[in-house]
Amino acid sequence: MSTTTEPTGAPKLTDELLAFIAEWKSRPGSLIMVLHRVQQTFGYIPRAVAFEVAELLDVPLAKIYGVITFYNFFKLKKPGRNQIQVCLGTACYLRGGEDIVHAVEKQLGVGLNAITPDGEFSFEAVRCLGCCGLAPVMTINGKVYGKLETGQLPAILAKYRQV
Amino acid sequence: MDNLIQLTINDIPVAVPPGTTILEAARAVQVRIPTLCYHPDLLAWAACGICVVREARSPKLLRACCTEAAPGMQITTHDPEIVKIRQTVLELILSTHPNDCLQCPRNGNCELQKIAADFGIRDVPFESRVMPLPRDESTKSVVLNPEKCIKCGRCALVCQQMQGVWALEFLGRGERTRIAPAADVTLEESPCIKCGQCSAHCPVGAIYEYDEVPKVWDALKDPKKYCVAQIAPAVRVAIGEAFGKAPGTLLTGQTYAALRRLGFRAVFDTNFAADVTIIEEASEFVERFARHTGPLPLITSCCPAWTDYMEKRAPDFIDNFSSAKSPHEMLGVLAKTYYAEKLGIDPRDIVMVSVMPCTAKKYEITRSEEMSASGHQDIDVVLTTRELARMIKVAGIDFLNLPPGEADSILGTYSGAGTIFGATGGVMEAALRTAYNFVTGEDLRDVNLRQVRGMEGVREAEIDIRGTKVRIAVAHQMGNVEQVLEAIRADRKAGREPRYHFIEVMACRGGCIGGGGQPQGATDEVRKARTAGIYTDDERCAVRCSHRNPDLIKLYADFLGQPLGEKAHRLLHNHYHKKKAYAR
Numbered sequence: 001m002s003t004t005t006e007p008t009g010a011p012k013l014t015d016e017l018l019a020f021i022a023e024w025k026s027r028p029g030s031l032i033m034v035l036h037r038v039q040q041t042f043g044y045i046p047r048a049v050a051f052e053v054a055e056l057l058d059v060p061l062a063k064i065y066g067v068i069t070f071y072n073f074f075k076l077k078k079p080g081r082n083q084i085q086v087c088l089g090t091a092c093y094l095r096g097g098e099d100i101v102h103a104v105e106k107q108l109g110v111g112l113n114a115i116t117p118d119g120e121f122s123f124e125a126v127r128c129l130g131c132c133g134l135a136p137v138m139t140i141n142g143k144v145y146g147k148l149e150t151g152q153l154p155a156i157l158a159k160y161r162q163v
Numbered sequence: 164m165d166n167l168i169q170l171t172i173n174d175i176p177v178a179v180p181p182g183t184t185i186l187e188a189a190r191a192v193q194v195r196i197p198t199l200c201y202h203p204d205l206l207a208w209a210a211c212g213i214c215v216v217r218e219a220r221s222p223k224l225l226r227a228c229c230t231e232a233a234p235g236m237q238i239t240t241h242d243p244e245i246v247k248i249r250q251t252v253l254e255l256i257l258s259t260h261p262n263d264c265l266q267c268p269r270n271g272n273c274e275l276q277k278i279a280a281d282f283g284i285r286d287v288p289f290e291s292r293v294m295p296l297p298r299d300e301s302t303k304s305v306v307l308n309p310e311k312c313i314k315c316g317r318c319a320l321v322c323q324q325m326q327g328v329w330a331l332e333f334l335g336r337g338e339r340t341r342i343a344p345a346a347d348v349t350l351e352e353s354p355c356i357k358c359g360q361c362s363a364h365c366p367v368g369a370i371y372e373y374d375e376v377p378k379v380w381d382a383l384k385d386p387k388k389y390c391v392a393q394i395a396p397a398v399r400v401a402i403g404e405a406f407g408k409a410p411g412t413l414l415t416g417q418t419y420a421a422l423r424r425l426g427f428r429a430v431f432d433t434n435f436a437a438d439v440t441i442i443e444e445a446s447e448f449v450e451r452f453a454r455h456t457g458p459l460p461l462i463t464s465c466c467p468a469w470t471d472y473m474e475k476r477a478p479d480f481i482d483n484f485s486s487a488k489s490p491h492e493m494l495g496v497l498a499k500t501y502y503a504e505k506l507g508i509d510p511r512d513i514v515m516v517s518v519m520p521c522t523a524k525k526y527e528i529t530r531s532e533e534m535s536a537s538g539h540q541d542i543d544v545v546l547t548t549r550e551l552a553r554m555i556k557v558a559g560i561d562f563l564n565l566p567p568g569e570a571d572s573i574l575g576t577y578s579g580a581g582t583i584f585g586a587t588g589g590v591m592e593a594a595l596r597t598a599y600n601f602v603t604g605e606d607l608r609d610v611n612l613r614q615v616r617g618m619e620g621v622r623e624a625e626i627d628i629r630g631t632k633v634r635i636a637v638a639h640q641m642g643n644v645e646q647v648l649e650a651i652r653a654d655r656k657a658g659r660e661p662r663y664h665f666i667e668v669m670a671c672r673g674g675c676i677g678g679g680g681q682p683q684g685a686t687d688e689v690r691k692a693r694t695a696g697i698y699t700d701d702e703r704c705a706v707r708c709s710h711r712n713p714d715l716i717k718l719y720a721d722f723l724g725q726p727l728g729e730k731a732h733r734l735l736h737n738h739y740h741k742k743k744a745y746a747r
Contacts, residue, residue, distance in 0.1 A: 047346055051745070060329035061745065065345035069334040 011046035013038075013053070021056050031059055035068060044075035080115045080122035082160045087137040089128030095135040101125060103150040104138075107157055120161060170236035185216060185227040189240055196240050197249060197278055199256075200315035201228040202364055203686050204325065204672070208316045212252050213278070216240045224248070250282055256313050258289035259338065260367070267311070267368040272683060274366035275313060296341055301351035303373050304525040305362050305679070309341045312369040318342060318361035325672065327642035328472070330355035342369070345745075352746035354475055358468035358641065358670045359522030359547075359679020372522050372547045372680055376554055379544055382514040383426040390514045391502075392427040393494050393574075394418055396434055396585030397520040397675035398548045400696030404682040404689075405552035406562050411692035413700055416567020421555050422518075423568055429502075432570045433517070434577030436494035437584040437593070438709035439718070440465060443487040443735055444590075445597040445709075446726040452633070452664055453602065458482050460636075460651065460663045463590050465489040467527035468670035468679075470739060472641060477648055478741035483666075486736040490584065491517040491524065492534060494574060495541030496734045501722045502574055510539050517545045520585070520678030523670070533737035547680025576714040579610075579701035586694045587639035587674035588615040588622065591667040595626055595633070596708045603629050610707045616698075618673065618687065621647055623663070636663045640672040 013021070020037050024030040034053055038045055045068050054061040068074040086104060088097045101112065108116050108123060115122040129137050134146025140160060145152075167178040172189050179188045184207070189196050200211040207229035215224040219237035224245070227238075239245070257279060264270050299307040314333070319342060322331040330353040334343050344353035362370045382388050394415075403412040415432075422430045444463070451457040464470050464484045473480055488496075495517070499510040517524060528534055528542040535541060546554075555562050570576070580596050583589030592612045599607050614624040615635065620643035626633045638644045647666060654661045671677045673690035676697060685693075706712055723731045 050346065060323070060332075060345075062323070062329040062332035062345040065334055066332040070336045 010048040011042055013049055013056075014041060017041060018056075021053070025057060031057060031064070031067060035064070035074060039074060043079050044077055046078075047076075077115065078119075080119055082121050082141055084121055084123045085126045085129070085139045086123075087127070087129045087135070088125045089132065089135075091132035091135040092128075092137055097125075097136045099150055100136050100138060100148055100153075103153050104157075107153055121157075168232050168234050170232050170234065170238065172238045173240055174237075179232050181231075183232050185225065185230050185232055185236070185238055186214060188232045189216075189227065189238070194240050196227045197281070198228060199274060199278060199313070199366060200317065202317050204364065205317060205320045206324070208320060210314060210316045211256070213249050215245060215248060217242065217245060250284070253279060253282055253284060254287050254289060257284065257287045259292050259294070260313060261293050261310055262291070268371040268374070269365075269368035269683075273368060276367075292338065294339065294341070299343075299350050300373060301349035302355060302357050302526060303351075304357040304522040305350070305355075305359050306371055306373050307342070307350060308369050308371075309343065310369075311367050312342050313367055314340055314342075315366055317364040317366065318370055321360045321364045322355075325640055325642050326356070326358060326360055326670070327645060328354055328356055328358075331361060348745060348747060354744040356468040356471040356475075356641065356670060357523035357526045357679075360671060361679075362522060363677075363679045363681065363683060363685060372549060373525055374550060375525070375544050375546060376550050379516055379546060379554070382516070382543070387512060388514045389429075389508055389512045390427045390516060391429045391431065391498055392422045392425075392516045392518060393431040393433045393436075393491060394422070394518045395491060395520055395675060396437065396582045396589075396697060396700075397678055397681065397693065398518050398551070399700070400585065400676060400693040401520065401681045402548050402552055403563070404684070405549065405556075408563065409692065410689040411694075411696035413696050414562075415700070416569070417562055417565045418518075418551075419570055420565045420568030421551075421560050421562055424560050424565075425554060425558055427516070429498075429571045430568070431494055431498065431574040432577050432581075433490045433494055433519075434581035434584070435570075435574050435712070435714060436490035436497065437581035438578050438712045438715050439493050439497070439735065440487050440490045440584075441580055441590075441593045441597050441709035442715065442719070442726050443731060444485045445594045445601055447485055447487065448594060448598050448665055449601045450727070452598075460661050460666045461485055462665075463594075463667045464739070465584070465590060466523070466669050466671075466675075467521070467530070468523035468641070469644070469668045471523065471526070471530075471742075472644075472670065474739055474742040475744045479652070480648060481739045481741065484739055486738060488533075488735055488737050489524075489527065490581075491519065491545075492527065492541055492737075493735050495528075496536045497574060497718070499537035499539055499541060500734065501718065505573065510537055513539075514543045515541065517542050518548065518551045519545050520548050520675045520681045521545075521671075522547060522679045524680075531737060536734045548678075549680060549682060552682065573714055573718070576712060577704070578709050578712045579704035579707040580709045581712070582700045582704065583697055585675045586616070586697045587669050588617065588637045588667065589674060589697070590669075591615045591635055591637050591665065593709060594665070595635070597710045598633075599626075599628050600708065600710055602631070606708060606711075615667075618691070618694075633665065634663050635665045635667075637667045639669040639674050641670045644668050 024033050050064050086100050113124050136148050138145045169178050175192045177188050177192045196214050199213045209226045209229045214227040216227045217239040296309040319331045322328050330344050382390050399415040400411050403414050419430045448461050462483045495515045503510040524545040580593035592615050596610050615637050622637045624635050638647050676693035677685050677690045
C-alpha cells in the first residue's frame with residue numbers, strides 16, 4: 001500500500017501508537033484495538049493514519065474503511081474542541097430530548113453530526129447514556145447535564161466558549 | 164455410499180456427500196430454490212434471504228445457500244408461507260431500487276428483474292427509498308452506479324477474495340450501506356485493476372462496462388473515416404451466448420461477417436497479432452534463458468489488469484515482465500503503419516476498434532505514450548463482447564444465420580497458437596511451441612502441451628527442450644498470483660536460482676474466456692465450455708505454431724526485420740513503471 005499525499009503536518013502515528021501496534025500486530029482482533037487507540041489519541045481516525053495502520057498491520061485499507069464506517073463510534077472527521085452529545089434514548093426522547101437537539105442546533109447554528117465553523121463544538125445525538133433517571137440528558141466533554149431545560153443551554157454553552 | 168448424507172427435500176429422498184448445501188441437494192432432485200446473492204464462484208454470503216427453506220425440527224427458517232445438509236433433515240422448499248416471505252424480501256429490495264428498468268444497461272438480463280417476473284410482482288407495498296448516490300465513471304472501463312446496488316456483496320467478494328485487489332468494500336451500515344473504494348477516492352484512484360469481474364458478477368445494473376458503442380457508431384457514420392475492427396480469441400467462443408447459443412459455440416466467421424455488415428472496411432483478427440506477440444516473447448525468453456540477457460523468470464504481460472496490478476502491488480517484478488505489447492495493441496500499430504502503407508491510406512483516417520472480452524483493455528489503450536507508437540493512438544476504441552452483441556442486435560443482423568465471412572489478409576490469418584491465448588495456459592503453450600523451435604530448429608512432434616492446460620489456480624510443469632528442463636508456472640484469477648510471486652521472492656532472498664523460468668498470469672478466472680467484458684453469467688461450467696471451444700479452434704487450424712503463420716513470416720520479411728530488432732522494438736514493445744495503489 002502506498003502512503004498518502006496529505007500535506008506535511010498531517011497527523012502521523014505517534015511513537016506510543018507505533019509501540020502499541022508492534023505489540024498487537026500478531027494477535028487476533030488487533031485492528032479494532034489499534035483503531036480504538038488511534039481514535040483515543042487523535043479524537044478521530046485521520047486519513048493519513050488509516051494508511052499507516054493499513055501498511056503496518058498489512059490489512060487492506062478498504063477493510064479499515066469498512067470497519068470505521070460501520071461502527072458509529074469511529075469518527076472520520078476531526079471533532080470540535082468541545083464535544084456535545086444529546087441523548088435520544090427512549091427515556092430522554094419521551095422527556096423532550098428532541099427539543100434539546102433543536103435548541104442546541106439553534107444555539108450553535110449547525111445541524112446534527114456537524115462541527116461549528118470555528119471548530120469549537122461538535123454535536124451528535126446518541127442512544128442512552130445510562131442515566132435515564134436524569135432524562136433528558138446531555139454531556140459535554142463527558143460532563144453530564146441532567147434534567148435539562150432548553151432555557152439553561154445558552155449559559156452552559158457560553159461557559160465552554162469562554163474557556 | 165456409507166458416508167453419504169440422507170435427507171428429504173419436499174418428501175423426495177436424496178443422498179449427498181458431506182459438505183453439500185441444501186441448495187445443491189435440492190438441485191440434485193430437480194428442485195429449484197430461488198437465489199439472488201448466491202454465486203457458485205463465491206463463498207455463500209447469505210445476504211438476501213430469498214433462499215430460505217423450512218426444516219421440520221428447526222424453529223427458524225434456514226438459508227439454503229449456506230446451510231449444509233445434515234442426516235435426517237426434512238426440508239420443505241416451497242409452501243405458501245415461504246413463498247410469501249420470499250415475496251416480501253423481494254418487495255423490500257425493490258422498494259430501494261430505482262424503477263427505471265427500461266433505461267438500465269441490464270434491461271433484459273437482470274437477475275432481479277427475472278426473479279421479480281418469476282414471482283409475478285405487480286405492486287410494491289413499501290414506500291420507495293432510493294438513496295441518491297453519484298455514479299463513478301472515472302476508470303472509463305467499468306461504471307459503478309451504487310444507486311442500483313442491492314447489497315448482495317458479490318462485487319466486493321470477487322474483488323477481495325477472488326482477485327485479491329480490495330478496491331471495493333461495503334462502507335457504512337444499514338440502508339446507508341454502499342459499495343465504494345476506501346478513503347473517498349474514485350475507482351480510478353483506487354487499487355482497481357479494471358478487470359471488470361465485479362461487472363461480470365453483478366446481478367443488476369450497479370456495475371457495468373463503460374459504454375463506447377455511440378463512439379463507434381459515430382465513426383462508422385463518418386465517410387472520411389476508415390473503420391477497422393479486430394476480434395480477440397475469447398470473443399468468438401462467447402458472443403453466441405448473447406444470442407441464445409450454448410457457451411463455447413465457435414462463431415468466428417459470423418463475427419467477421421457481422422462486423423462487415425456494421426460497416427467496418429477491414430476486419431482483422433487479434434489472433435494474428437497474438438502470433439506476433441509469441442515471436443517477440445519467445446525470442447525474449449530464449450535470449451534470457453539461453454544468453455542470460457535479462458532476469459528470469461520471464462513473466463507474460465498481455466493482460467492489462469495484471470500489468471496494472473503488478474505496477475501497483477508488485478513493482479519488484481517490473482524487470483521480469485516481457486516488454487512485448489499485448490496482441491491487440493500490436494495489431495493497432497501494425498494497421499496504422501504496415502497496413503496503411505500497403506494500401507496507401509492516411510493512418511489519421513483509420514479508426515481502430517478492438518472487440519475484447521475485457522474491460523481493462525479500455526484502460527490499456529491510453530496507459531502510456533507507447534500506445535501511440537504509430538504516431539497516432541494505435542487503438543481508438545475498445546468494445547467488450549457485450550457491447551458488440553448489442554450493436555449487432557440494434558443493426559438488425561440475423562447473427563446466427565449469417566454466412567461465415569473471412570478476415571482480411573495481411574493481418575488476419577492466424578495459427579492455433581494465436582487462438583489459445585484466450586484460455587489460461589494458452590500463452591505459455593503457444594510460446595513454448597515456438598521457443599522449442601527457436602532453440603532446437605525443429606517443431607515439437609506433438610504441439611499439444613496438455614500439462615499447462617486446466618482450471619487449477621496455479622499449475623506448474625517442466626518442459627523438456629532437448630535435454631534442457633524449462634520450469635514454468637501458469638496462474639489465473641488475480642488472487643492466485645501472490646503465492647507465485649512470494650515463492651520467487653523467497654528464492655531471491657535465499658540467493659537461489661528462481662524455481663520458475665517462465666510464468667503466465669491472467670487476471671480473470673479461466674483466462675480471457677472468463678473476462679470481465681464477456682456475456683454475464685459465467686460459472687466454471689460456462690468457462691470450461693468456452694475453453695473447449697478455443698482448443699477446438701486450435702485443432703482445426705492447419706498451422707499450429709506462430710512461427711509458421713505465412714502472413715507473419717511476410718510481415719517480418721517485408722516490414723519488421725528481425726524479432727526484437729530496432730523496428731520491432733520501437734513498435735511492438737513497451738515499459739512498466741511503479742505506481743501507487745492509491746493515487747492520493
